Amino acid sequence: MLELPVLSASPDSPPAFRWDDWYSGVGGRTIHVPEVQEYLHKIQTEQYPRCEGTAASVRREFGTPEEAAAHIKEKAVEFGADAVGICLIEPSDLYRGRSITETHAIAIAMRMRWRAFQTVPSREAAIECMRIYYDLGETVIRLAEYIRSIGYDCSVEHPIGDSNLLHIPIALKSGFGELGRHGSVIHPRLGPLFRMGSIATSLPMATDSPIDAGIAAFCDKCRACRIYCPAGAIPDQRSPEAGKDHLGNDRYQVDTGRCFPYFATHYYCSACLPVCVYHHKEWARDFDGYETKLFPNVVMDPPPQPFDGVPKESRHSFTKVKRD
Numbered sequence: 001m002l003e004l005p006v007l008s009a010s011p012d013s014p015p016a017f018r019w020d021d022w023y024s025g026v027g028g029r030t031i032h033v034p035e036v037q038e039y040l041h042k043i044q045t046e047q048y049p050r051c052e053g054t055a056a057s058v059r060r061e062f063g064t065p066e067e068a069a070a071h072i073k074e075k076a077v078e079f080g081a082d083a084v085g086i087c088l089i090e091p092s093d094l095y096r097g098r099s100i101t102e103t104h105a106i107a108i109a110m111r112m113r114w115r116a117f118q119t120v121p122s123r124e125a126a127i128e129c130m131r132i133y134y135d136l137g138e139t140v141i142r143l144a145e146y147i148r149s150i151g152y153d154c155s156v157e158h159p160i161g162d163s164n165l166l167h168i169p170i171a172l173k174s175g176f177g178e179l180g181r182h183g184s185v186i187h188p189r190l191g192p193l194f195r196m197g198s199i200a201t202s203l204p205m206a207t208d209s210p211i212d213a214g215i216a217a218f219c220d221k222c223r224a225c226r227i228y229c230p231a232g233a234i235p236d237q238r239s240p241e242a243g244k245d246h247l248g249n250d251r252y253q254v255d256t257g258r259c260f261p262y263f264a265t266h267y268y269c270s271a272c273l274p275v276c277v278y279h280h281k282e283w284a285r286d287f288d289g290y291e292t293k294l295f296p297n298v299v300m301d302p303p304p305q306p307f308d309g310v311p312k313e314s315r316h317s318f319t320k321v322k323r324d
């Protein structure tokens with residue numbers, strides 16, 4: 001059998017998030033929402049077994065990588081994606097210690113329902129966070145099944161899961177947008193309120209390029225997420241030690257030790273996403289026609305004590321995006 005070349009993570013890659021350590025440091029998992037548990041159960045029992053599969057023995061051949069990329073993107077949209085991009089996988093895109101045999105990542109985004117974020121943090125927002133993982137998981141798995149059906153191996157990076165790939169650099173390289181002050185990617189059309197999953201495959205496809213839509217520059221003037229972060233975790237200034245974004249800017253570094261205790265005790269918080277002023281006008285009708293407010297109510301409870309128990313070298317941080 002043909003040995004596939006293995007791509008290993010860069011020694012500078014960040015470690016995967018140590019959820020159990022973080023939770024045990026803040027008193028355990030205390031958020032109990034039955035709908036969240038139900039989605040989680042369905043993801044584990046219905047979707048995880050479908051993430052693996054074997055490619056068909058007969059391959060569909062494409063005339064050019066551009067043709068292949070266009071076809072795969074069309075299929076992703078057919079299966080429910082709101083945005084699709086493609087990039088080559090580099091060692092810095094893998095979590096520390098991970099390896100992969102595929103060459104290309106297909107990044108897939110799905111927008112979240114603005115109507116669920118009218119009050120944040122809230123039970124509704126927590127349910128929406130899990131609903132999107134399920135629906136996006138379905139889109140990613142269906143696309144993976146399709147890719148296998150035309151004769152190409154692929155692996156699924158489930159949006160909720162312990163993935164090999166770092167979603168943020170994959171998103172930036174695939175042209176999804178720019179990195180916001182709140183540490184999430186802002187898409188020029190979808191804003192920041194979306195989630196991402198991906199597929200790794202060696203199907204030869206044309207790749208996309210990072211974009212400069214002026215979003216990062218806008219963040220330097222706007223401070224809405226910093227002002228409305230109840231935990232005071234979002235910085236005022238960019239940090240040279242946090243590495244660069246793809247435009248060469250020093251990154252903003254969110255203080256996880258402040259964010260996590262609030263996140264873990266307030267319905268997974270997420271307030272920084274709906275308060276982000278980027279593209280609120282587009283959300284006034286919640287894409288599907290539901291009337292909504294332009295700005296959410298934010299529950300600004302006094303934050304719990306910061307937690308710094310997870311050693312710095314084991315803390316999840318986003319990879320330092322390289323600048324070509």
Ligand code: SF4
Pocket residue numbers: 182228229230231232233234254258259260262263268269270271272273
């Ligand atoms: S999730 Fe909440 S606590 Fe964390 S950075 Fe965003 S707004 Fe702040």
Ligand code: SF4
Pocket residue numbers: 180181182218219220222223224225226275276277278
């Ligand atoms: S709220 Fe403003 S500063 Fe924060 S990420 Fe959005 S645009 Fe950038």
